[in-house]
Amino acid sequence: MILKALCFSVFILGLTSCNSVKTKLVYSAVNGENKHSRALDFNDTTFVVGGQHGTVSFFEGKSNQIVDSIPGAEDIRDIKILRGGALILMNSGENGIIWRTSQGMTDPKQAYYEKGQFLDGMDFWNDKNGVAYGDPVDGKFVVLLTEDMGRSWFPIDYENIPYALPNEAGFAASGTGIAAVEESVIIFGTGMGDTARLFVSEDKGKNWNVKSTPLKSGESYGIYSLYFWSKHEGVIVGGSYLKPEDNENNCFYTLDGGDTWIKGGEGLGGYISCVHGTKDGEFMVATGRVGTYYSLNRGKTWNILFNKKFYSVRVSEDTLYFSGKEGVIEVYSYSLKSQN
Numbered sequence: 001m002i003l004k005a006l007c008f009s010v011f012i013l014g015l016t017s018c019n020s021v022k023t024k025l026v027y028s029a030v031n032g033e034n035k036h037s038r039a040l041d042f043n044d045t046t047f048v049v050g051g052q053h054g055t056v057s058f059f060e061g062k063s064n065q066i067v068d069s070i071p072g073a074e075d076i077r078d079i080k081i082l083r084g085g086a087l088i089l090m091n092s093g094e095n096g097i098i099w100r101t102s103q104g105m106t107d108p109k110q111a112y113y114e115k116g117q118f119l120d121g122m123d124f125w126n127d128k129n130g131v132a133y134g135d136p137v138d139g140k141f142v143v144l145l146t147e148d149m150g151r152s153w154f155p156i157d158y159e160n161i162p163y164a165l166p167n168e169a170g171f172a173a174s175g176t177g178i179a180a181v182e183e184s185v186i187i188f189g190t191g192m193g194d195t196a197r198l199f200v201s202e203d204k205g206k207n208w209n210v211k212s213t214p215l216k217s218g219e220s221y222g223i224y225s226l227y228f229w230s231k232h233e234g235v236i237v238g239g240s241y242l243k244p245e246d247n248e249n250n251c252f253y254t255l256d257g258g259d260t261w262i263k264g265g266e267g268l269g270g271y272i273s274c275v276h277g278t279k280d281g282e283f284m285v286a287t288g289r290v291g292t293y294y295s296l297n298r299g300k301t302w303n304i305l306f307n308k309k310f311y312s313v314r315v316s317e318d319t320l321y322f323s324g325k326e327g328v329i330e331v332y333s334y335s336l337k338s339q340n
Helices: none
Strands: 016-018 022-029 038-044 046-051 054-061 061-068 076-081 087-091 093-098 109-115 121-124 129-139 139-145 177-182 185-189 197-201 210-211 220-230 233-240 250-256 276-277 284-288 289-293 303-306 312-315 319-323 328-336
Touching: 038 139, 038 312, 046 076, 046 121, 046 319, 054 087, 076 121, 076 210, 087 121, 093 121, 109 139, 109 284, 121 284, 139 210, 139 328, 177 220, 185 233, 197 220, 197 289, 233 276, 284 312
Parallel strands: 038 076, 121 177, 276 312
Antiparallel strands: 016 022, 022 328, 038 046, 046 054, 054 061, 076 087, 087 093, 093 109, 121 129, 129 139, 177 185, 185 197, 197 210, 220 233, 233 250, 276 284, 284 289, 289 303, 312 319, 319 328
């Protein structure tokens, strides 16, 4: 491991008004020169960004460290901070690999390895229990579980998970194509096939339902990101990174777990790689190659937040975290204006 300080800039800018949202840029940094960064997570005191060639930036207050190279890492596409500062890091590339660190960026250990698997994302119900998913192997999506804070991972029993469609796959654009909801619900989205689908299990992968969605699918199209705040209510977004200006059927929301869908997305400019929001879904932010947007009505309509483009976003009750192209990192405080 090579640890080195990263030049960490703090900007105190004037408030910018975006209709019903005020934002202020408070941090700006880079996660390794020219290393695209899609993995992103935060807690009350820390945020972490991961990217190409295993580059990871760990922020605690105003301090910062970079691990220049996690051995064997191709691209860190998802990351999770656990209690005590332990990190779970997921590789996307030729091999499916998950690492766990003991605290911060200290002593990464390989917790899972499978040659030839492409992992798309992961999520946790709590610090102890989590789930990861990846593209189909032998016709079925890879689904992995951990019950020991990410120290070990094991595959589900694949007998009851339905087969993938021809060409169907997940997307690792921001690690947000999967959600671990309530106590035992797994939801992940797909694309590339004739239909963009939602795979849903209410018992941690023992049994599955697959639900078709009206989101545009096909080559380079599908569900790139989803955000569910309950097993019934959530939003799916997508489009095509190859045709970023295409905003046809790129956002829908559901009130019944995907049995029926309501068209959203009015105001979105095109392809969206990530959506995230507050715990009740009342405030959401979506970002991609056409800009960054917010919604105050659970995804029905969207307004431009700013023209900057990112790969990933995470939303807390008062802070927005972004990571993107060439390792750019930006953090904003925000407040919602009174609607009176």
